[in-house]
Amino acid sequence: MGTVIGIPIYFHFTFLIILPVFAAFFALTNANIAGITLGFADLRVSILAKAMLGILCALLFFFTILLHELGHSYVAVRHGYGIKSITLLLFGGVAQMEDTPREPGVEGWMAFVGPAVSFLIGLVLIPSSLLLDGVRNPSVAVQALQITCGIIGFYNLLLGGFNLIPAFPMDGGRILRSFLATRVGFLQATDTAVKVGKVFAIAMAAVGFIFLDVFVILVAIFIYAGASEEGQMTKLMVALDGVKVKEIMNPTVFWVEPEVSLDKVLEKMLKEQRTAFPVVKNGVLLGVVSVGIIGRVRAADRETVTAGAVLNRSPAYAKSYMDAVEVLKLMGEQNDFVVVLDERDDLVGSVSKDDLRRIVNVLGVQKGI
Numbered sequence: 001m002g003t004v005i006g007i008p009i010y011f012h013f014t015f016l017i018i019l020p021v022f023a024a025f026f027a028l029t030n031a032n033i034a035g036i037t038l039g040f041a042d043l044r045v046s047i048l049a050k051a052m053l054g055i056l057c058a059l060l061f062f063f064t065i066l067l068h069e070l071g072h073s074y075v076a077v078r079h080g081y082g083i084k085s086i087t088l089l090l091f092g093g094v095a096q097m098e099d100t101p102r103e104p105g106v107e108g109w110m111a112f113v114g115p116a117v118s119f120l121i122g123l124v125l126i127p128s129s130l131l132l133d134g135v136r137n138p139s140v141a142v143q144a145l146q147i148t149c150g151i152i153g154f155y156n157l158l159l160g161g162f163n164l165i166p167a168f169p170m171d172g173g174r175i176l177r178s179f180l181a182t183r184v185g186f187l188q189a190t191d192t193a194v195k196v197g198k199v200f201a202i203a204m205a206a207v208g209f210i211f212l213d214v215f216v217i218l219v220a221i222f223i224y225a226g227a228s229e230e231g232q233m234t235k236l237m238v239a240l241d242g243v244k245v246k247e248i249m250n251p252t253v254f255w256v257e258p259e260v261s262l263d264k265v266l267e268k269m270l271k272e273q274r275t276a277f278p279v280v281k282n283g284v285l286l287g288v289v290s291v292g293i294i295g296r297v298r299a300a301d302r303e304t305v306t307a308g309a310v311l312n313r314s315p316a317y318a319k320s321y322m323d324a325v326e327v328l329k330l331m332g333e334q335n336d337f338v339v340v341l342d343e344r345d346d347l348v349g350s351v352s353k354d355d356l357r358r359i360v361n362v363l364g365v366q367k368g369i
Helices: 013-028 047-078 104-133 140-163 171-184 186-210 214-240 262-272 291-295 325-330 353-366
Strands: 002-004 007-011 083-089 092-097 276-281 284-290 317-319 337-341 347-352
Touching: 007 013, 007 047, 013 047, 013 083, 047 083, 047 092, 047 104, 047 140, 104 140, 104 171, 171 186, 186 214, 214 325, 214 353, 262 276, 262 291, 276 347, 284 291, 284 337, 317 325, 347 353
Parallel strands: 007 083, 317 337
Antiparallel strands: 002 007, 083 092, 276 284, 337 347
């Protein structure tokens, strides 16, 4: 989509699913809560005009969600924490941070600012809607503006309130952790917030099943999965705290030359029990070939296609003197192998997800996590 204050903005494919749903909902409903009209169904315009107004409101609402996430991001950046990206998706928006704030005050303030932005938008637009509702003999344009202000204002108040629920991965869960962390420590505070998040998700799912509300059930699943992921990530970070990359890397350097066929690479992977290899030529690291990359090549072609033809020329790498938590940040769904270089940029080892999982298990026992 582009960048805002230097932060890349992306659309998840689920955003393209939920956007027309919101647009249709706004266009075809006529709900009225406390004098605030939340749909264009009763507006005396054509169905096409209602559809256009619904689309406009849906876009404006997701724009305010982006503002919500930018509120988080601005505070994070001001305190020295990088933001990799902001992604708009099915359940709103997610700001992906490079690191989790360990200072309770910073995390609490950062989490609060997002809902505060939503509340501010609501507290500006709701009175505007009520004022426009009092206009005598309003034109269709004024009525459309009044309804638009009401919709965006109301749902921003709802968004702000929902995000303050004290359960991970909601902002309220982070506020709860920041409050507890000053009293029981970061790890135990996380564990408590995760448990609250899971209990809330289970209760929400039960309500969804009782009322046969699929959306509520999906949100409950999202909250439960997010709480679990937050708990696991925190334990990983605590386990790796104070550990250097050189302490967790596999110092035995397995590598292949670019001329080796993919069939031979797979044979070597089976023999050495590895899922990826650096590709090296005359002592120079050219990239990495992984089982995932090979899997995208037809089996019939692997005898002739070489490692050099398909390698990833921009592999993830870490320096041996870095904190081990940096490796955790580099790992992801599309990247499960990190090359380790020394101060002279010589290849000295590697870390795979399996390596990381084993060492974290040992460190977890050692630290009593």
